[in-house]
Amino acid sequence: SKRLPPGPVPLPLVGNLLQMKFQFHRDLLMKLAKTHGDIFTLWFGRTPIIILNGFHAVKDGLTTHPEDVSGRLLSPFFKTMAKGKGIMLATGRNWKQQRRFGMMILRNLGMGKKGLEYRVQEEARHLLECFASMKGKPLDPSFPLFHSISNVICAVVFGYRFPSEDENFHKLLKATENIFRFGGSLGYSLYEFFPWIMDHLPGPHKKAFSSYEVLNSFTRKEIRKHLERGIPDNPEDFIDYYLAEIEKAKDGTKSAYDEDNLAHSVIDLFLGGSETTSTTLHWGLLYMVAYPDIQEKVQQELEAVLGSSQLICYEDRRKVPYTNAVIHEIQRFSNIISVGMPRICVRKTELLGFPLSKGTIVLPNIASSLYDPKQWNSPRQFNPGHFLDKDGNFVNQEAFLPFSAGHRVCLGENLARTELFIFFSNLLRAFTLRLAEGVKQVNIEPVFTSTLQPHPYRVCAIPR
Numbered sequence: 001s002k003r004l005p006p007g008p009v010p011l012p013l014v015g016n017l018l019q020m021k022f023q024f025h026r027d028l029l030m031k032l033a034k035t036h037g038d039i040f041t042l043w044f045g046r047t048p049i050i051i052l053n054g055f056h057a058v059k060d061g062l063t064t065h066p067e068d069v070s071g072r073l074l075s076p077f078f079k080t081m082a083k084g085k086g087i088m089l090a091t092g093r094n095w096k097q098q099r100r101f102g103m104m105i106l107r108n109l110g111m112g113k114k115g116l117e118y119r120v121q122e123e124a125r126h127l128l129e130c131f132a133s134m135k136g137k138p139l140d141p142s143f144p145l146f147h148s149i150s151n152v153i154c155a156v157v158f159g160y161r162f163p164s165e166d167e168n169f170h171k172l173l174k175a176t177e178n179i180f181r182f183g184g185s186l187g188y189s190l191y192e193f194f195p196w197i198m199d200h201l202p203g204p205h206k207k208a209f210s211s212y213e214v215l216n217s218f219t220r221k222e223i224r225k226h227l228e229r230g231i232p233d234n235p236e237d238f239i240d241y242y243l244a245e246i247e248k249a250k251d252g253t254k255s256a257y258d259e260d261n262l263a264h265s266v267i268d269l270f271l272g273g274s275e276t277t278s279t280t281l282h283w284g285l286l287y288m289v290a291y292p293d294i295q296e297k298v299q300q301e302l303e304a305v306l307g308s309s310q311l312i313c314y315e316d317r318r319k320v321p322y323t324n325a326v327i328h329e330i331q332r333f334s335n336i337i338s339v340g341m342p343r344i345c346v347r348k349t350e351l352l353g354f355p356l357s358k359g360t361i362v363l364p365n366i367a368s369s370l371y372d373p374k375q376w377n378s379p380r381q382f383n384p385g386h387f388l389d390k391d392g393n394f395v396n397q398e399a400f401l402p403f404s405a406g407h408r409v410c411l412g413e414n415l416a417r418t419e420l421f422i423f424f425s426n427l428l429r430a431f432t433l434r435l436a437e438g439v440k441q442v443n444i445e446p447v448f449t450s451t452l453q454p455h456p457y458r459v460c461a462i463p464r
């Protein structure tokens with residue numbers, strides 16, 4: 001342990017858990033970095049966790065030897081859920097194969113008329129109808145957003161979208177919400193620390209596991225239905241493509257593709273692709289209410305460049321630099337992932353000058369890159385200027401890492417960016433968002449769950 005990066009002094013048995021209040025909070029990690037440096041060690045009981053803080057440490061730590069830090073921590077909670085199968089919670093050869101194959105399928109599904117962009121445009125149209133049906137009366141946008149974004153991923157993986165009143169769909173969304181809520185809670189840390197005790201006790205961990213089971217059994221039923229109807233010559237969704245690959249391997253050759261990996265990959269895409277993007281949009285609408293002058297500038301740009309009826313495509317972002325900058329700033333400022341997902345060193349390696357042994361846990365504090373005072377002029381303010389040059393052109397920023405970096409960078413980044421642009425531009429072009437009558441203040445502080453959520457709020461979407 002003397003060769004590990006420095007850090008606060010751990011207590012016997014519990015390590016730094018009491019100082020951390022059993023949680024890895026982005027601001028506390030940033031504070032500790034001021035004393036201990038941008039790479040430091042915290043002890044989770046007797047297990048060291050290497051924290052990367054600030055843009056340079058996060059970027060270099062994840063990309064200098066990207067293969068070495070590409071493992072996923074198979075903690076007791078993750079192990080019970082996915083058993084190392086699928087994409088998000090797999091490591092080593094299985095992860096590589098599932099990830100590569102998953103990306104190939106998404107690329108194939110992106111092509112052609114019924115491609116991903118078309119699905120997103122379709123869902124944006126349904127969302128506009130839902131907002132319009134409120135006729136300017138106050139609405140809580142969280143469910144319609146969650147519904148629409150989840151439907152994009154349902155169309156991708158299952159091949160169809162759900163009507164808003166569908167009972168199964170509600171069950172899937174509730175289950176997803178339960179898993180995300182549990183992820184950021186004290187109950188989650190207790191489970192990771194004392195799994196053998198918690199397994200015998202009732203509590204929120206049981207609800208999280210049964211929620212995962214809801215997703216699992218629904219997915220298995222969908223796989224059965226696909227098998228019963230047969231695999232079409234031109235696969236139409238993720239399950240079709242995957243089953244075709246399983247079928248190919250029936251000639252006796254050993255294959256990396258089986259039904260367990262398929263089911264967990266589908267759940268990963270559903271979990272990874274629903275709550276994240278919809279929460280970002282949920283923040284986006286709140287910021288537009290909080291900063292009406294920014295909202296107005298976006299609307300003026302959209303109207304001047306895209307008109308009032310043109311179908312909005314992802315490519316259009318290049319023509320509307322201010323809107324594009326606002327969407328990037330929504331992602332930066334809302335910082336929904338907060339502290340990223342832990343990685344594991346799959347072999348002996350060196351991280352920013354420190355030797356680390358195989359199995360060491362590395363935690364990149366993504367928030368610290370998005371809020372790094374050395375990278376952003378006003379990191380704790382909502383300022384689209386962070387992504388604009390003096391002539392109003394859009395500029396990319398290196399420290400903008402909401403999707404993380406390295407070999408395990410978010411697999412759905414392209415889809416998420418497409419969704420954010422198409423949904424946000426459509427909504428702002430069609431409606432002006434205002435606070436409900438009598439509401440004077442907007443709370444932009446986050447609620448800490450697995451992702452950072454806005455406090456519940458209601459807006460009036462006034463047709464333009």
Ligand code: HEM
Binds near residue numbers: 337403407410413
């Ligand atoms: C605004 C939206 C999103 C954000 C901010 C986001 C962010 C992230 C982050 C930070 C990771 C962890 C990367 C790491 O280990 O360092 C991740 C992983 C992942 N995301 Fe996303 N994501 C978003 C949307 C999506 C979408 C739409 C999908 C599905 C199509 C998706 C699927 C995944 C998957 C499968 C992984 C696991 C990758 C792996 O372990 O190899 N995400 N995402």
